[in-house]
Amino acid sequence: MAEEKAEGGLVFHPLDQFIVKPLFGDGPVAWYTPTNVTLWMGIALLAIIAVFVLGSRGRAIIPTRLQSIGELIYGFIYKMVEDVTGKDGVKYFPYIMTLFLFILFANYLALIPMSYSPTSMIAVTAVLGFGVFICVTILGFVKNGASFLSLFWMSDAPLILRPIIAIIEVISYFVRPVSHSIRLAGNIMAGHAVLKVFAGFAALTLVSPVAIFGIVAIYGLEVLVAGIQAYVFTILTCVYLKDALHPHH
C-alpha cells in the first residue's frame, strides 16, 4: 500500500494487508470475534469440503475432475507418509492430511487479490508447528519410552564426541518447531510484502511498467512457493514423525 502523501514521498505499508479486522463493526478484536482471519479460514474449509466431500460424492470408479483432484492429493500425501514414516505411520495420515490441506488451501486462497493470508501470521503457523512438535514428542515417549532419548545419542559417533553431538541434537530438536513455523509464515509474508512493495512502485508513472511486470513475476513465484511450502511443511512433519516412531538411527 503506497499513497502519494502531501509531502510527495512514497509511503509503503507492505504489512497493512496482514491487519486483523473484525468482520462486523469496528470493535476491539477479542478471541471469539469473527474477523477476516475467520473468514478466510472458513473459505479454506469450504473449499476443502467442496473438493473432498462434494467432489467425491459420486464415488465414481471413473472419477470426475474434482474427484480426481481429491484422489491425486490423497495419493500424493498417502505415498509421502508411507515412504517417509513407514507402514506404522499411516495411521497418522488424517492428521498430516489436515495440516497439508489447510496450508495448501490457505496459501492458494491468499493469492486471490484483496484476500487475507492466515498462514502468514506467526501465531497461526506457530500453533501448527508447535502442535506438530508437541504431538511428535509425546508420541515418541509413548511409543518408545525413555529409549526415545537415543535419538540424541549417536551410538555410531566416537565416544568422546557423543555428548557434544547430543547437545547439538537437543538444541536442533528444540529449534525444529521454530524453524518449522517461521519458514511457512516468513515465506508467505515475504511474498505478499514484496508484492505490495512492487504495487507501491506501480504508483510512480515512470517505473510502473517494470513494477507491474515485477508483480506478475513475483506472483508466479508465489504460486510456486504456496505449493512448495505446503509440501515442505508436510514432509518435515513426516520426517519428525518418523524420528518419533523410529528414534534409532
Add this chain to the structure above:
Amino acid sequence: MATETTEAAVGACVDAGGSALGMPQLCADWMPNQIFWLVITLIAIYFVMSRIALPRIGAVLAERSGTITNDIAAAEELKTKAAEAEAAYDKALLDARAEANKIVAEAKAEIQAELDVELQKADAEIAAKTAESEAAIAEIRDSAKQNVVAVAKDTAKELVAAMGGSADAKTITAAVNARMKG
C-alpha cells in the same frame, strides 16, 4: 488498509490512519483470535477428512484397484480361453487335414483297385483275344499246311504222271509227309 476506519478503538496495533504499528504478526492483541479460529478450522477439517472424505476416497481407490485387478484377471481368463480355442481350432484343422488325406488315400486306393480290376479284365480280354487269334492263325496255318500237302500231293502225282511213272496215292502221301517234316 487505506479504507480502514480512523477510529482508534480498533486496537493498539493500528495507528489513527489505519496503518499497522509494527508488524501485525507480532500484535499480541490479535493472537488469541487467530489461534482460536485456527483450532476450530483444524478440528473441522480433521473431522471432515477423517470421518467423511478420507474413508470415502480410500474406498473408491480400493474399489478401483479391485475392479482393475478383477478386469485384469478376467482378461487373463479370456486370454487363456482364446488360447484354448485356438488350440482346439488347430487340432480341428489338423484332424480335418488328416481326414482329408485319408479320404484322398481311400479314393486313390479305390480308384487303383478299380483300375486294377479293369486292367485285369482288359488283360484277360486281350489274352482271350490273343488266344483266339492264335487259334485262328493256327487253324489258318493248319489249313494252309493241308492245302500245301494237298497241293504237294497233287503236284507230285502230276509230276510223277508227267514223268511217265505211276505212283499210288499211298507212296506219294508218305513221301510228301516225310518232306514236310524235314
Add this chain to the structure above:
Amino acid sequence: MEGELAHIGAGLAAIGSGAAAIGVGTVAGNYLAGALRNPSAAAGQTATLFIGLAFAEALGIFAFLVSLLLMFAV
C-alpha cells in the same frame, strides 16, 4: 538516530537472503548434477531435495524476518 541505525541493520540483515540464495542454489545444483549422472535414482530423492531446500531457505527467511523486525517492530 536509533531508527536510522535500525534501517541500516535491516539492510545488512537482508544480505542473509543472498546467502540463503547461494545455499539453495548449491542444493539444487548438486541435485541436478547427481540426477544427470544417475537419472534413475533422481525420482527417489526429490523429497530429500525439498527438505534440503527448505532448510537452506529457512535461514534466509530468518534473515528476512530480522530485517522486517528492525524495519517495523523496533
